[in-house]
Amino acid sequence: MRIHHRVSSGRRMRAARNTSTAVIARVRRGGVSLIEVVTVMAMSSVILGLSVTAIHLLLRAQRGAFRNVAQSQMLIQVSQLLRDDVHAATDAKIGPAGGDVVGGRLLLELPGGKTITYAASPRQIERVVHQSETVEHRDAFRLPDEAIVLFERSDAPASIRAIIRKPTLSDEVVATTRSNNSELQPTRVTRIEATLARDHRFALPQP
Numbered sequence: 001m002r003i004h005h006r007v008s009s010g011r012r013m014r015a016a017r018n019t020s021t022a023v024i025a026r027v028r029r030g031g032v033s034l035i036e037v038v039t040v041m042a043m044s045s046v047i048l049g050l051s052v053t054a055i056h057l058l059l060r061a062q063r064g065a066f067r068n069v070a071q072s073q074m075l076i077q078v079s080q081l082l083r084d085d086v087h088a089a090t091d092a093k094i095g096p097a098g099g100d101v102v103g104g105r106l107l108l109e110l111p112g113g114k115t116i117t118y119a120a121s122p123r124q125i126e127r128v129v130h131q132s133e134t135v136e137h138r139d140a141f142r143l144p145d146e147a148i149v150l151f152e153r154s155d156a157p158a159s160i161r162a163i164i165r166k167p168t169l170s171d172e173v174v175a176t177t178r179s180n181n182s183e184l185q186p187t188r189v190t191r192i193e194a195t196l197a198r199d200h201r202f203a204l205p206q207p
Contacts, residue, residue, distance in 0.1 A: 074141050075164070078125060079192040081139075085116045086160045086194035094151045106151040106160065118162075120149030158196040165189050 086092065089108035096104060104120040115130045122143075129137040143149070147166040154161065166188050 071144060074143075075190055078141050078162075081127065082118065082160075082162055082192055083194040085110075085118075086196055087198040089116070090197050092153060092160055092196055094153055104149060104151070106162075118151065120151075122146070122148075125149060153196075160194055160196055162192040163189060164192075 085108050089110050091109040093107040093109075094105065095107070106118040108116040108118075110116065113132050114136075117126075117128045117130070119126045119128070120143075124143050125141045127137075127139040127141070128135060143164070144166040147164060150163045150165075152161045152163065153159070
């Protein structure tokens with residue numbers, strides 16, 4: 001009986017040792033090697049770089065969309081004001097705006113000694129309303145960079161045309177690579193046309 005007891009105790013001790021060895025082996029297998037850590041860090045850095053680039057592109061596209069919306073609203077406001085002013089005017093004169101490109105200034109003469117001036121500069125269109133020598137109102141409309149504004153007059157029938165040429169995104173690329181050939185630089189053109197003195201055409205003569 002004592003021999004059997006000793007044999008059973010030895011078996012229990014060997015079984016316990018085997019169990020502890022297996023547990024230690026499983027714990028060691030559950031660890032992470034240095035190569036795995038480096039691989040995970042490299043993948044994380046690549047994903048982070050791609051995420052930053054994507055966020056930057058999205059923010060840039062959002063700013064471009066907001067800028068396009070603001071410019072569209074500005075053009076709508078300018079076109080409405082210009083048409084109303086030209087319709088109410090009795091005569092119009094076109095000339096240079098302070099030494100800039102010829103055709104960058106429009107002078108509208110209205111009844112009662114009132115005049116409205118549209119003066120274009122490289123970055124804005126300024127609208128000034130004069131009553132004799134007094135400035136009644138002044139507006140300034142922001143233009144895209146490098147935009148060009150020209151005013152033209154047609155006599156048959158009498159009408160005023162405003163032409164706004166503004167560069168597109170492709171213009172900058174073309175301008176840097178083919179700056180010697182202006183015909184290869186596409187532009188976005190906006191035309192605003194109104195009939196001169198339309199409001200007075202059917203007015204009854206004063207007695």
